[in-house]
Amino acid sequence: MAEDTAPDTKQVVAKPAKAAKPKKSEKSAQKPSGGRVWGVLALLVSLVALGAVGYGGYIYYIKQDLFSTDVVAELNRLKSGSARNGERQAEFGKSLDRFEQRLNSVKEIQDTLASAIGGLAQDLGRKRDDWALAETEQLLLIANYRLQLARDVETAVAALRAADEQLQKLADPSLLPIRKLIADEITALQRLDRADIPGIALRLGSMASTLEQLPLHVERRFATAAPVTGVATTESTSLNTLQQMWRDFLGLIRIRKTTTGQKPLLPPEQDYFLRENLRLMLYGAQLAMLQGDTGTYTQNLKSARRWIGDYFDTETQVVTNMQEELQALLDEKIVVELPDVSASLGALRDIASKKLAP
Template sequence: MNDSSEEKSGKPERATTPDSNTGKAAKASGKAGARKPAGRKAADQDTATTKHPPRRTAHGRARGRARRGGASLLLGILALNAALAVGGFYLWQQQNRATDEARERITRLKEDQQRLSRALDESRRALDDRLRAFQETQQGLRDDLAALLERSGHLRNDWMIAEAEYLIRLANHRLLLDRDVDTALAALATADERLRDTGDPALIPARKALADDMAALRALPRVDRTGLSLQLSALAQRVASLPLATPSPEHMPDSPANPAGDGEAAAAEADTPWWGSLSGAWEILRGLIVIRQHDDPVQPLIPPEQRFFLTHNLVLQLEQARIALLRGEQAIYRERVQQAHTWVARYFDRKDAAVADSLAQLQSLSEQDIAPPLPEITRGLAAIARYRTRQAGTPPAVTAKPAPKPEPKPKPKPAPPTQGSGTPAPTPNNGAPGGGAT
């Protein structure tokens, strides 16, 4: 192949000498020593050729050169292949190592991923459990809140209804025990407001009953206890200044006749005939004896020194009338006022303007109705009791009953005529209140 290339090129071959061959062989051996031997056999052949170069012909030399060139090329190719093989092996090892590392990393990543996935699943399950527990807790709290609101609403309504019941009972007690109509009305109005604030339509019958009770109280005649008490107090203060009764002039003995008039009458009688004198004597006799008819029994007058006892007992009568007025005791009040009227009319001068005015006031006070009949105001309590029965579905434990009316107190008997007693009585001497001897 090399020969054909040389022939085609047309260049003459130079003659080779042993020296040149030896140099070339040495150079080739040096080059071959620098390179890695492809094989032991090729190295031995090169060494033998270098040491004992054969004598060849030009054709043989050409073939030898061609052989040596092919060997060099082969050695180069082998060296290159070896280098490539070594490099490839190294790269293969590096690739395998990298692949192994990548696989290990992938394995670790997969394990981490699986671990993270498991942790994520566990976290998700835990979060789901917590969310479910939170939702259950929230629902429970909502249910508790709704129950609490409902219960608080019921408790609020129960409290307001209980307060309304208390106010109705208070109104009933104030009306029956103290006859305080204004306070009873205020208590019933407040109870109606409490029932209204509940907003329960089932309490409308109870409110209707309260309205009826309040209408009955408003229809009562109002008694001005304060005004009547002030009138009695003013009369008690005026008693000390009232004038006592004095003997009437018709009960006084006749005054002695005028002496001058008697002389003239005697002179006239001397001039009159005897029958005229007889008629005059009869007239004088009729004037000495006077007979008067009285329908009322004659009452003895009180001595001035006993005025203190009369005044004191009269003031006590008026004070007792004031106490009976404030307590609503009609019988005691009227008895005390009438007794005071009797004493003023009997022992004080009725012709005096102050005495006449006092008698008129006492008469007006005795006619006052300080305790009109009171209505029953327990219909509201009965309606609330029926409401509670419907709400509970069971009969009420306690039935609402009106408060018992106070029993009338026994009338006190008149006290004996002692100093400071409440009722004056006639004395042994003259029958006047005060009890002092003249």
């Protein structure tokens, strides 16, 4: 039984020995891992030491550079740089002030231009009604000027009608009283008894051009007597001579009865000036008629008619016709009293001032 138990003990001992072999392998595996840790630690320590050495060298270098620098010179340099910076800053401040002054002047110019442009825009931006009223006022002024200064009724009527058309286009009920005044003024002008002014002017010009055809008194007074007809050709030569002498004698002496005083004879060299003066009288009457000067027109015609009766032969047909023509012009009424057409202008100005008032 002892033998039996011994083998069993060996077997039991042997079994643990075989199980311990793995433990040795674990120890051998743990030893390399511990060496690696120590190696990493050593590397870290060496790096830290190297960094400390580098930092210490840097500090030493900085301190050596600081001690080697001239501090006083550096301070002086900084002070001079600061002074220069102050001068530059003062110059910059002066430049900034000048710039501000220029900027203010530019702003003033801009404000002036803006106000001028605003005024111009306000003038150009007037309403259409304001422009139409201004045009109508100008037309009414033209009518008054042409009627009062030039006595031109036709142009005055045309201007009044144009003004009425302008007001009609506005279609403003407040302008109806002005249109009524314009209509009354047009009617008053159309009722005027107007003479044929252009026709009278042409008649005066025609008479002025025919003054050369008027015979003077001296031309008829010294006209030769007409020869006596009906003398027999069979009479003797002595009788013919006596008759011829008698005819010559009758031609030298002429007896004429006149009821008026004899006008003085006009020298031949004054004939030209007489006709030119008469021509100026007729042209003066023509101009006075166109200007509406009734006094000058009448005076010139009367003077021309009197001169023609004094210095020209009134027994001839051409002189008689001219005197009758001048008398007809004197009898014709060429200028009448013109009506007042300023009422519509005054009313329009009143309405325009109310519309333009702020």
